[in-house]
Amino acid sequence: xxxxxxxxxxxxAVKMLIVFTIILIGVALxxxxxxKVSAWMQNRRGPNRVGWAGxxxxxxxxxxxxxxxxxxxxxxxxxLFLVAPALSFIPAxxxxxxxxxxxxxPLDFDFTLGPLGRFVHQGPMPMVVADLPVGFLFVIAVSSxxxxxxxxxxxxxxxxxxxxxxxxxxxxxxxxxVAMGLSLIPVLLLSxxxxxxxxIAHQQAGTxxxxxxxxxxxxxxxxxxxxTNRLPFDLPEAESELIAGYHTEYSAMKFSFFFIAEYxxxxxxxxxxxxxxxxxxxxxxxxxxxxxxLLPTLATWLVFFLKVLFWVFFVMWIRxxxxxxxxxxxxxxxxxxxxxxxxxxxxxxxxxxxxxxxWLGITDPTAAGLALFGVNVIVMLLVFGLLxxxxxxxxxxxxxxxxxxxxxxxxxxx
Amino acid sequence: xxIGVKVMKxxxxxxSYVRATLKGMALTFKHMFEKKVTxxxxxxxxxxxxxGMGEYSITNRWRGTHRMLTDEQGRSKCVACGLxxxxxxxxxxxLVPGEDEQGNRYPLIYEIDEFRCIFCGYCQEVCPEEAIHVxxxxxxxxxxxxxxxxxxxxxxxxxxxxxxxxxxxxxxGE
Numbered sequence: 001x002x003x004x005x006x007x008x009x010x011x012x013a014v015k016m017l018i019v020f021t022i023i024l025i026g027v028a029l030x031x032x033x034x035x036k037v038s039a040w041m042q043n044r045r046g047p048n049r050v051g052w053a054g055x056x057x058x059x060x061x062x063x064x065x066x067x068x069x070x071x072x073x074x075x076x077x078x079x080l081f082l083v084a085p086a087l088s089f090i091p092a093x094x095x096x097x098x099x100x101x102x103x104x105x106p107l108d109f110d111f112t113l114g115p116l117g118r119f120v121h122q123g124p125m126p127m128v129v130a131d132l133p134v135g136f137l138f139v140i141a142v143s144s145x146x147x148x149x150x151x152x153x154x155x156x157x158x159x160x161x162x163x164x165x166x167x168x169x170x171x172x173x174x175x176x177x178v179a180m181g182l183s184l185i186p187v188l189l190l191s192x193x194x195x196x197x198x199x200i201a202h203q204q205a206g207t208x209x210x211x212x213x214x215x216x217x218x219x220x221x222x223x224x225x226x227x228t229n230r231l232p233f234d235l236p237e238a239e240s241e242l243i244a245g246y247h248t249e250y251s252a253m254k255f256s257f258f259f260i261a262e263y264x265x266x267x268x269x270x271x272x273x274x275x276x277x278x279x280x281x282x283x284x285x286x287x288x289x290x291x292x293x294l295l296p297t298l299a300t301w302l303v304f305f306l307k308v309l310f311w312v313f314f315v316m317w318i319r320x321x322x323x324x325x326x327x328x329x330x331x332x333x334x335x336x337x338x339x340x341x342x343x344x345x346x347x348x349x350x351x352x353x354x355x356x357x358x359w360l361g362i363t364d365p366t367a368a369g370l371a372l373f374g375v376n377v378i379v380m381l382l383v384f385g386l387l388x389x390x391x392x393x394x395x396x397x398x399x400x401x402x403x404x405x406x407x408x409x410x411x412x413x414x
Numbered sequence: 415x416x417i418g419v420k421v422m423k424x425x426x427x428x429x430s431y432v433r434a435t436l437k438g439m440a441l442t443f444k445h446m447f448e449k450k451v452t453x454x455x456x457x458x459x460x461x462x463x464x465x466g467m468g469e470y471s472i473t474n475r476w477r478g479t480h481r482m483l484t485d486e487q488g489r490s491k492c493v494a495c496g497l498x499x500x501x502x503x504x505x506x507x508x509l510v511p512g513e514d515e516q517g518n519r520y521p522l523i524y525e526i527d528e529f530r531c532i533f534c535g536y537c538q539e540v541c542p543e544e545a546i547h548v549x550x551x552x553x554x555x556x557x558x559x560x561x562x563x564x565x566x567x568x569x570x571x572x573x574x575x576x577x578x579x580x581x582x583x584x585x586x587g588e
Contacts, residue, residue: 043449043452317443387431
């Protein structure tokens with residue numbers, strides 16, 4: 001093994017350790033944040049007894065969950081029942097490996113460590129565990145693996161509520177995966193690359209993609225809500241209908257694992273929104289953050305953290321604003337509204353990018369982005385105007401005709 | 415129609431989705447900064463105001479665990495007339511009357527099973543001597559079940575405020 005490879009492995013191991021520690025602690029704190037934000041929005045105080053302002057509440061919950069009894073429902077498929085939480089937990093954590101969270105850090109070292117030999121690292125170190133060239137394709141692929149955990153949890157519980165929750169989750173995830181994938185194609189069109197690093201670099205050169213691809217961002221956000229089973233799309237859990245959905249039968253740490261997976265998914269979607277549409281770790285209106293060095297790395301880390309935190313807050317904000325969709329409305333929104341709109345939007349973006357470059361002759365990325373933003377304003381006005389008038393969302397399904405309402409038709413001739 | 419029922423005039427068809435969503439988000443955001451309504455229970459209590467220190471209060475018509483009033487000599491006011499066990503709908507009052515040398519009746523045994531009690535307040539209403547009362551009191555936790563049968567000594571040693579009950583002449587408590 002060459003010293004360079006050993007250095008690379010060392011650096012990767014350290015990054016892994018840091019990232020997963022931060023993610024797990026962050027997820028624990030997010031449960032607290034969720035409860036605090038929920039409380040504030042309902043004029044309550046939220047947990048404030050354990051530790052200062054309730055900061056130790058997640059730790060107390062963790063201890064409680066470890067000490068609680070593990071229950072196994074009768075006739076449950078024991079093996080799958082045990083594997084399911086891990087199956088939803090692992091993909092959720094894997095996703096955090098590919099998202100760049102700060103500007104690359106120049107790191108040079110060359111030292112020898114006894115029998116392990118020489119470790120060498122030179123040049124900027126990307127602040128991401130794995131700077132995959134396949135970028136967001138990996139995220140889309142792995143995030144849909146999480147549905148195995150949920151569907152198997154629902155099926156193996158031997159409970160009708162859990163089964164319904166699992167089925168709903170699979171249907172919902174598959175439906176919205178389509179819209180999510182389609183909403184990312186304009187990003188690909190604009191950046192010409194699927195890797196997160198190059199998408200961020202492209203946004204730094206021009207504008208944040210939220211401006212030229214506003215509608216894509218909107219579709220991605222809605223699909224992201226559905227992917228993470230958050231309100232208003234939390235049909236798989238729907239406590240008023242399904243008790244707790246797919247994790248009805250789970251207790252103690254296994255239940256915790258589903259919870260951690262859900263929050264990790266929320267963080268990932270928020271990090272994706274940040275990276276794809278809000279410039280990732282980019283600090284706007286300055287190029288100081290790309291200059292390299294310890295200070296820019298730390299500053300961009302902080303900026304990235306704040307951006308993600310805002311979107312996490314946004315997720316919670318929506319949760320306490322919108323009520324849950326009905327199941328047919330959810331499916332209709334995914335297949336009949338978001339997917340066709342996302343497809344049409346791809347066409348619009350294709351034509352617009354071509355037109356701006358060829359017909360208008362604008363090649364400066366910032367100017368091109370702003371020109372595309374003009375197109376988006378029109379699209380958004382059109383879509384939101386139609387959305388606001390209720391064309392897309394039909395109220396009640398068609399009622400059966402009143403008996404004997406029309407001549408020549410037997411009442412039950414269906 | 416009952417008094418005070420407000421009939422809302424709702425539109426048949428809702429024609430604002432985006433605007434309504436934004437309005438809702440503005441509302442939830444606004445609520446984050448409003449005054450919190452939570453009472454921090456062990457530090458603050460519903461009976462704080464009557465002790466003159468807090469903003470929280472419960473109505474003085476609250477019917478909680480009982481209290482027996484005593485006269486100046488510290489004896490219970492009860493004359494063991496037997497009206498309260500008679501009227502008690504849940505049959506939770508146990509009364510054994512006794513009589514002293516002057517022929518005054520007094521309760522030998524007076525026990526109220528607070529588990530059986532439904533806190534209707536009839537005992538207080540029926541009492542001719544204004545001896546037994548239901549109290550403005552809600553902290554009743556004990557370590558064992560038998561502690562919930564209150565005897566005469568315990569009923570007399572309670573110090574919490576007593577309920578004023580519902581007055582037909584003043585139905586809204588004004």
